[in-house]
Amino acid sequence: MKVKTILLAEDNPNDAELMLKALKDFNLVNEIVVANDGVEALEYLRSQGRFSNRKPGNPAVILLDIKMPRMDGLEVLHEIRHDQALRLIPVVMLTSSREDQDLFTSYSLGVNAYVVKPVDFMQFMEAVRQLSIFWAILNEVPDSN
Numbered sequence: 396m397k398v399k400t401i402l403l404a405e406d407n408p409n410d411a412e413l414m415l416k417a418l419k420d421f422n423l424v425n426e427i428v429v430a431n432d433g434v435e436a437l438e439y440l441r442s443q444g445r446f447s448n449r450k451p452g453n454p455a456v457i458l459l460d461i462k463m464p465r466m467d468g469l470e471v472l473h474e475i476r477h478d479q480a481l482r483l484i485p486v487v488m489l490t491s492s493r494e495d496q497d498l499f500t501s502y503s504l505g506v507n508a509y510v511v512k513p514v515d516f517m518q519f520m521e522a523v524r525q526l527s528i529f530w531a532i533l534n535e536v537p538d539s540n
């Protein structure tokens with residue numbers, strides 16, 4: 396079984412660090428790539444900028460924050476769903492936004508799941524564990540190569 400990368404697009408360094416710790420604590424073998432905003436996420440997906448020499452292939456899943464500088468998660472999701480090479484990648488909005496409009500827009504643009512980040516540390520760790528087991532291990536996606 397080929398182990399695929401997880402792309403985490405998160406501008407908050409504390410949230411990114413917590414997510415990386417949670418994934419490490421659950422012994423997930425997938426490589427985790429962190430993009431600091433939406434522009435970097437698309438650069439990774441399109442093998443541009445600092446990611447121009449990355450290994451080919453799409454990630455198993457994209458964990459995408461909504462509120463980010465330069466390009467927000469909704470704009471990134473729109474770009475992904477309109478790019479033939481990227482459109483089938485599972486995208487999970489992992490966000491602190493409980494705004495109905497963000498939820499509605501995310502699903503209208505084709506998000507696969509919308510998860511509000513729990514404030515409680517243990518609940519956050521459990522949410523990450525469940526997300527990682529399903530999206531990185533159990534979920535099957537078409538081969539992008």
